[in-house]
Amino acid sequence: MAFKEVAEGLAEMRASVRRFVEDELPPWAQEVDKTGKFPAELMRLLASQGFLGMRLPEKYGGSDMSLAQYCLVQEELSRCHPMFTILMSGTGGLSPMAIAQYGTDAQKDKYLPPLTRGDTRIAFALTEPGAGSDASSISTRATATETGWSISGQKQFISHADSAEVIMVIAVTDPALRARGGISAFLVDKGTPGMEITRVETTMGSAAWTLSEITFDNCKIDKSALLDELGRGFQLASSALTEGRMSVACLCLGAAEKLLEIATAYAKDRRTFGAPLADRQAIQWMLADSATELAAARALVQQTLLDSEDESQIRIKASMCKLYCSEVAGRMADKAVQIHGANGVVRGYEVERFYRDLRLFRVGEGSSEMQRLVIARDLLRN
Template identity: 35%
Template sequence: MDAQEFADVVSAVRAFVREQVIPREDKIEESDSIPESIRQGAREMGLFGYALPEEYGGLGLSLSEEVRLVFEVGYASPAFRSMFGTSNGIAGQVLVKSGSPEQRASWLPRLASGEVVGAFALTEAEAGSDPSTLTTVARRDGDHYVIDGAKRFITNAPEADVFMVFARTGGPGSRGISTFLVPGGAPGLKVGTPDAKMGQRGAHTAEVFFDGVRVPASAMVGDEGTGFRTAMASLAQGRVSISAVCVGLAQRIVDETVAYARERTQGGHAIGEYQLIQGLIADSQAELYAGRAMVMEAARAFDAGEDTKLGPSCTKYFCSEMVGRVADRAVQVFGGMGYMHGVPVERFYRDARLFRIYEGTSQIQQVVIARHLLR
């Protein structure tokens, strides 16, 4: 995509977010769902496939381009990005990186158009931060595999048409894990009730149960025993994108904070005139500036093949923690109003908490970073 075409895409998304999504955020929060008009608008702009290859109907953005687009997407409620995030990211990238030509041709065009939604089924009740210990099993039975087990906290599971399922086909450890493409309507597959979460309403997670789910051997994605490697590759790229979401949300929170500090008065003065309020705003802007720079550099290095592990972990660690601090300061600036339902910063305070947990907790990022340096 040439520079002008990409700039036009970013501009269109920015306008859509501000004119269509933000005015409906309260409705999304109340209904725990994304309005169909927003979903259709996202399809028409190609947001379900911005990171998928052009040959399959996607926009084919590099990671450096993707994060600049996600800065705009992240300015709205995180549920908006979650609607198409897994199709572009951890689920879609499994097929991009490891899928057969037939699997790609069958599923990527439909993911890119938004006709179908993908889900990444890795996490289990006792295999979250260390998925190499997962216990979901895929047993070979002639020309098929039979999958038994359960997954937890699977994003978009209630809406998913296809699951990228990680199951054990061999012995213990990471080398015994393979990846399977499982249609959402497969007999024996059951999606649980959507989880009642603290925040990010409109973005759904749920348990997924596999009871004798039978898939053809051709449903295996990549070679047997490469599933863990496939998952980690998709997560590394996804961590940079999640960091961009954090930057976009932090920008929104800073803008809300500054606007309130200009308008709210105490003692006959706008509270923004008081130096302690200025200090809170300055700290948030400085961290936002650093986070944006980190994301851009991590994406550049990833695209160049210079760093596909350390940079994504450093960036995800910093940006997910950063947006939490920015949200906390915003509530402090708003004072009592920041603790009230219906005020955006109260909602963002709850929404931001999840970024430090999913797609690799802050503690896992610390381990990845330290082990990389100490090896």
């Protein structure tokens, strides 16, 4: 299809998603922030729009969206609250996509339909106390038994593990090989003896974003719990992260766009020294710089999505998108708070909430430094 047709189709889709988000989601955003929970009614509402399992095949109840469509929805949801996009990723993001792409038929039948209905969620457990940015140095060990595997070790900072029904666990299966074929992925059901959530923490962002510590103590699983081939866990996690980075880039883009609208409206409305803030050059420059950065971020994302047929082409660009959009959104949030004066730092104001939520995205899903490392390595290799 020609680019113009693709762009027109996406513009139509954007308008209808935006209508739904603006009409239906604001009260839920407040509820999620207040209670830290995603009520079943909200999940059903999102499922009815096809927003759960967006990238998953229709056969399993998904919406079979292209990466560009998925990113568009993430952007629009994030204009209301970035938490909605994080919620979606537990039903159709990194781990569900890995099951759809590399799982056995039995794994797909068991896990995907409940995810797309909103009945269950899945968490992704890679990070450990001794292995964050340097993920290949994980030490959680899966040892072969007669019937399957026994897992021992500890994971931390795992998003929504406390409310997920299944955890995708990345563990070492061959210490001699490690990232070169000695790390594998497993699907472990909640309630399996030997797996326990040992701590749940909240962040500076929304109360709904929990990070859990999970302890594995001789946790025995059947051999059917292995996802993909033995030793493919690290590659599987790395390739899934490319989509995750695009998703974060787009949610930051949506939030930054919304913040610019809010800050512009406030600057026109608020008067100091007898004139609107918007008349002051200091404020105009903040808005102008933000609008310029936003346009540059959008152009980078659009160009990357155009190349998205070939994942090998977008791996480095996805890092650039994640790095740039999360940093632009951070700067935008900071300026929006400044323009709002004291109102910008009072709990409950929209800009204050965005400011706190957006800060997490420069660390999670690969920090800004790790994105720069990926980009620089590629540059220097060529």
